[in-house]
Amino acid sequence: xxxxxxxxxxxxxxxxxxxxxxxxxxxxxxxxxxxxxxxxxxxxxxxxxxxxxxxxxxxxxxxxxxxxxxxxxxxxxxxxxxxxxxxxxxxxxxxxxxxxxxxxxxxxxxxxxxxxxxxxxxxxxxxxxxxxxxxxxxxxxxxxxxxxxxxxxxxxxxxxxxxxxxxxxxxxxxxxxxxxxxxxxxxxxxxxxxxxxxxxxxxxxxxxxxxxxxxxxxxxxxxxxxxxxxxxxxxxxxxxxxxxxxxxxxxxxxxxxxxxxxxxxxxxxxxxxxxxxxxxxxxxxxxxxxxxxxxxxxxxxxxxxxxxxxxxxxxxxxxxxxxxxxxxxxxxxxxxxxxxxxxxxxxxxxxxxxxxxxxxxxxxxxxxxxxxxxxxxxxxxxxxxx
Amino acid sequence: xxxxxxxxxxxxxxxxxxxxxxxxxxxxxxxxxxxxxxxxxxxxxxxxxxxxxxxxxxxxxxxxxxxxxxxxxxxxxxxxxxxxxxxxxxxxxxxxxxxxxxxxxxxxxxxxxxxxxxxxxxxxxxxxxxxxxxxxxxxxxxxxxxxxxxxxxxxxxxxxxxxxxxxxxxxxxxxxxxxxxxxxxxxxxxxxxxxxxxxxxxxxxxxxxxxxxxxxxxxxxxxxxxxxxxxxxxxxxxxxxxxxxxxxxxxxxxxxxxxxxxxxxxxxxxxxxxx
Numbered sequence: 253x254x255x256x257x258x259x260x261x262x263x264x265x266x267x268x269x270x271x272x273x274x275x276x277x278x279x280x281x282x283x284x285x286x287x288x289x290x291x292x293x294x295x296x297x298x299x300x301x302x303x304x305x306x307x308x309x310x311x312x313x314x315x316x317x318x319x320x321x322x323x324x325x326x327x328x329x330x331x332x333x334x335x336x337x338x339x340x341x342x343x344x345x346x347x348x349x350x351x352x353x354x355x356x357x358x359x360x361x362x363x364x365x366x367x368x369x370x371x372x373x374x375x376x377x378x379x380x381x382x383x384x385x386x387x388x389x390x391x392x393x394x395x396x397x398x399x400x401x402x403x404x405x406x407x408x409x410x411x412x413x414x415x416x417x418x419x420x421x422x423x424x425x426x427x428x429x430x431x432x433x434x435x436x437x438x439x440x441x442x443x444x445x446x447x448x449x450x451x452x453x454x455x456x457x458x459x460x461x462x463x464x465x466x467x468x469x470x471x472x473x474x475x476x477x478x479x480x481x482x483x484x485x486x487x488x489x490x491x492x493x494x495x496x497x498x499x500x501x502x503x504x505x506x507x508x509x510x511x512x513x514x515x516x517x518x519x520x521x522x523x524x525x526x527x528x529x530x531x532x533x534x535x536x537x538x539x540x541x542x543x544x545x546x547x548x549x550x551x552x553x554x555x556x557x558x559x560x561x562x563x564x565x566x567x568x569x570x571x572x573x574x575x576x577x578x579x580x581x582x583x584x585x586x587x588x589x590x591x592x593x594x595x596x597x598x599x600x601x602x603x604x605x606x607x608x609x610x611x612x613x614x615x616x617x618x619x620x621x622x623x624x625x626x627x628x629x630x631x632x633x634x635x636x637x638x
Numbered sequence: 639x640x641x642x643x644x645x646x647x648x649x650x651x652x653x654x655x656x657x658x659x660x661x662x663x664x665x666x667x668x669x670x671x672x673x674x675x676x677x678x679x680x681x682x683x684x685x686x687x688x689x690x691x692x693x694x695x696x697x698x699x700x701x702x703x704x705x706x707x708x709x710x711x712x713x714x715x716x717x718x719x720x721x722x723x724x725x726x727x728x729x730x731x732x733x734x735x736x737x738x739x740x741x742x743x744x745x746x747x748x749x750x751x752x753x754x755x756x757x758x759x760x761x762x763x764x765x766x767x768x769x770x771x772x773x774x775x776x777x778x779x780x781x782x783x784x785x786x787x788x789x790x791x792x793x794x795x796x797x798x799x800x801x802x803x804x805x806x807x808x809x810x811x812x813x814x815x816x817x818x819x820x821x822x823x824x825x826x827x828x829x830x831x832x833x834x835x836x837x838x839x840x841x842x843x844x845x846x847x848x849x850x851x852x853x854x855x856x857x858x859x860x861x862x863x864x865x866x867x868x869x870x871x872x873x874x875x876x877x878x879x880x881x882x883x884x885x886x887x888x889x890x891x892x893x894x895x896x897x898x899x900x901x902x903x904x905x906x907x908x909x910x911x912x913x
Contacts (some may be wrong), residue, residue, distance in 0.1 A: 262848035265722045268685060269847075273838045303841030316845050530890040 257555065259321070266322055270329040273302060278333035285334050285463040286609050291416050292463055295337065300371020304330075307345045309353050313361060314369040320499065320565035321558065327503045331510035335613035336463035338510075342503055343412045343464075344368060348375030350496050351421045351437050355482040360439065364419055373418040378408035378469055379493075385410070385619070386626040388423065388490060389431040393471060395424035395438055401477040404440055407453065408469045410619075415455045415467040418442050421482060422450075422471065423489055435489030437482040440474055448474045460612030498564050498574040501621040505557045505581035508617050509550070512581075512588035515610040516546050519592040526597075533595070542591040550588070553581035572634060575627045582617045582624065589614045654706030654802045655759070656697040659752060659766040659779060660690040660724055662717040666771070672881045686720040689767025691727070691836035692829040696797055697765050698728045699834065704802050706762075709733060711755070713748045715740055718852050726839035726847035737857040742869035745773075749781030751867065754860040756786060762802045764826040768793040776828070783826035791821055793830035799823070 259267070277298055278285075285292055299305075308323055309315025318326070323345075331338040352365050352375075367373040384390030393406025404424055408414070419441045425434040443449035453468030483492055520543065523534035533539050556577040563570035589611040593600040600607040618624060664670060668683035697708040709731040710724030721732035735751050743751075756764070764786075766779035776792070783790035795816075796809035808827060810817045821827075839847070857864060865871065889905070891898045906913045 261718075265719050265848060266844060268719060269723070269726060269839055269844050272685070276838055301840070302838060306841070316841050318845075527888055527890075530888065 257558075259325070263322055263325055267325045267329060270304075270326055271332070273299075273304075274329055274333040278337060282334050283606075283609075285336060287462075287603075289457065289462040291340065291465040292337065296340070296371055296374075299337075299341065303369075305341065305344050305371050306369035309349065309365065309369055313353070313365050320502075321561045323499075324502060324506050324558065324561040327506040328510050331507035332514060334463060335507060335511055335616065336461040338507055339412050339461050339616070340464040342507075343377070344371075344375055346499060346503060347377040347496060348413065348417075348421065351377075351482040351492065352419075352439060354492075354495075355437075355484070356439065357479055360479060364439070364441075368419075374413055374416050375419050375421070376411050376413040376417040376469075377421045377423075378411050378414075379423050380408060380410040381406065382409055386622045388435060388493070391423055391425050391435060392428055393422065393424040394428070395426055395436060397426070398475070401475055402438060402481065404438060404471040404474045404476060406471050408471070410456070410466060411469050412464055412466050414469050415452045415465040417469070420450060420469060422469075423493070424471075426486065430487070432490045433487050435493075436486060437489050437492060438476055439480040439482055440471065440476055443474075448476075450474060459615055460609070461616040462612075494571070497621065498560070498570060501574040501578035502557055502560045502564065504617050504621050505553065505560075505578045508578075508581040508585035508614065509554055509557065511610050511614050511617075512546070512550055512553075512585040515589045515592035515607060515614075516543065516550070518606055518610075519543075519595040522599075523595050539595060542595060546584075546588050546591065549580075549584040553577070553584045557581055572631065575622070575631055578621055579624055579627050579631070582614075585614045585617060651704075651801070651803055654700065654704040654763070655761045656700060656706065656708045657756060657759075657761055657764045658690070658693045658697045658708060658710050658724065658729070659764065659782065660694065660710050660712050660720040661687045661767070661770045661772075662712070662714060662720040663687045663770055663772040672879045675878045676876050678879060684717055684719060686723040687767050687771045688836075689769060689771070689829055689831070690720065691723070691767075692831065692833050693765035693767055694724050694727050694729060695834045695836040696827075696829055697763070698837070700763070700797075700799060700802070701728075703799075706802075707731065711735070711752065713740065713743075713751050721852055722847040722850060723839070724847075725850045726844045727837055728839075728843060732850060732852050733855060734852050735855045735860070737864075737867070739857055739864035739868050742872065743867050744872035744874045745775050745777035746781055746873055747867050747871055749778045749785060751860060751862070752778070752782045753785035754862060755855060756782070762824050763799075763806075764788070764824070766826065766828045768828040768830045779826060779828040786826075788824055788826050789821050790826040790828070791819055792828045794827045795830050795832040797827060797829075797833060 277295060306315030307318050307326055311317055327342060330341060349365060349368050352360060364373060368375050381392055393408060396403045404422060419439060422438045422440050423435055424438055427434045441447060441449045443451050450469045450471050453470045455467035458466055523539055524532055526533045560570055560574045560577045563573060592607045593611055596605055596607045599605045662684045664680050665683035665685045668681040671679045673679040694710060701708050708729045710721050710729045711733040712720050713735045715736045718734050721734060725732055735755060769776035780790050780792060791808050793810055794808040795811055798807040802823060804823060806821050806823055806825060808819050808821060891901050893901055
């Protein structure tokens with residue numbers, strides 16, 4: 253069959269199983285997670301015990317080696333529960349452990365990856381600095397070669413899981429003048445009495461995705477042994493980053509799908525019950541148009557995102573597709589959360605009702621995997637060149 | 639939420655065989671509409687009947703105590719997710735009774751199919767939900783027990799077994815209190831909310847369930863013919879589905895305050911008759 257959009261029976265079963273776990277562990281706590289603005293260690297422990305943190309890692313380390321489509325089903329269902337918790341878990345599953353699984357030696361894998369899959373250690377990845385984010389070439393965190401290893405100096409900002417992380421995959425440059433060609437990944441652990449390492453700086457208070465811990469990491473002349481260099485060759489950091497950027501973008505899109513669907517499902521229920529001028533407001537054409545537009549864009553986003561997942565799974569080059577799908581789905585989500593706020597009317601302005609939370613959570617998705625301004629600039633350039 | 643159960647005692651007798659009857663039912667969120675007199679249009683959202691999950695959990699807890707095997711069993715031509723759910727929770731084997739001739743069978747026929755499969759099997763205990771969450775009939779479990787000549791107790795909220803080859807002590811909730819019963823084994827118990835909290839499957843078991851081969855049993859394997867099942871053999875037949883009455887139209891009181899309050903009170907008294 254040349255064109256098949258169906259999920260397998262096994263994937264449908266997997267979705268139902270994840271959905272059930274999310275319903276039972278997370279759904280009843282969503283408002284509390286948002287209001288407390290604390291990382292929920294109890295939920296993390298319960299969730300980790302189910303084994304999902306090893307979603308994409310090898311079975312011999314406790315992972316499940318799920319295919320890309322199955323991974324994306326997981327990301328979509330988890331974000332349906334709590335965007336903040338999904339951000340923390342997805343960081344651990346994907347970005348925070350990918351390069352350790354890919355490049356680290358067996359000793360490090362046993363010491364860090366295996367406990368990370370069990371949820372006993374928390375990981376993160378560090379790209380962003382005060383003057384660089386989407387512009388990776390502007391990275392200033394410096395890695396200096398010394399006897400037996402490297403010394404890392406710099407500050408990383410906007411690091412998901414940063415304040416609670418036990419280990420970090422850090423992008424640093426061997427020379428800022430080299431731009432993208434000077435970048436590499438290094439494994440750095442948190443400072444302890446017996447070990448040099450990073451320390452946490454300021455923790456950020458965020459508009460949305462509030463239960464994930466986000467903040468600054470400080471690297472003050474931290475020594476790391478040679479085995480903590482994550483790569484096969486110096487200067488290939490950007491190329492390595494490209495290996496997961498497609499997944500990161502589609503994963504972000506999956507979160508957008510989930511938030512948008514939640515927002516509009518709630519808005520539908522509200523519109524079917526709220527009466528104005530003698531009718532349920534869902535009977536009015538201007539309200540219906542909002543749902544119709546959402547529905548069209550949502551279905552298009554979902555189809556494109558899962559197509560991207562399929563392309564990644566089959567090793568078909570798809571960097572532009574993943575950028576387009578992330579851009580489309582996140583903008584679709586912005587529309588959905590904005591319109592849900594309008595459908596709820598004044599109620600949307602109260603924290604008692606969920607639309608404001610969807611609206612706040614959704615904004616977080618605009619930045620990961622490249623800001624939309626950077627993505628559009630690149631995509632527009634590619635389109636015009638063609 | 640801890641699901642691992644550890645027991646001090648270790649059973650040293652023969653392996654314990656437990657069967658759990660399960661059914662895939664429409665999700666409570668699924669939209670169900672009356673399509674015709676005898677047909678429903680059900681949105682394609684299904685899940686394992688909640689009471690059946692309690693049965694699976696009870697079986698697994700007994701397996702943890704005594705060892706042996708838990709087998710989940712369903713009668714369904716299309717959906718096997720309830721069986722996969724059982725395996726993802728920790729069941730050892732899954733049996734699907736399916737045959738094109740089964741469409742339109744009534745609950746009693748379903749019970750006969752299950753009893754036909756189980757009649758020659760060594761077993762110590764059969765567990766089922768107290769009722770399926772779609773039709774709420776509650777027939778299949780007790781009917782299987784009757785057909786197999788086994789004792790059964792319905793809607794148990796406590797289940798204690800010290801010797802799985804001898805006897806169980808079960809508790810049911812009755813009007814104003816509880817009823818504690820002893821029951822010779824093998825037996826069939828249907829499980830009620832409160833007996834346990836079904837575990838959330840671990841991902842390794844989910845993977846196992848996704849790949850699991852489901853053993854399929856057809857009518858021929860059960861020694862039954864097409865004439866003994868399906869609509870022609872059904873003793874209970876659906877005559878008509880009736881949708882719930884539509885909500886009456888909304889009445890908007892257009893008068894200004896305070897006249898609108900007076901009108902509202904009048905309507906609540908005289909039309910709605912709620913005050």
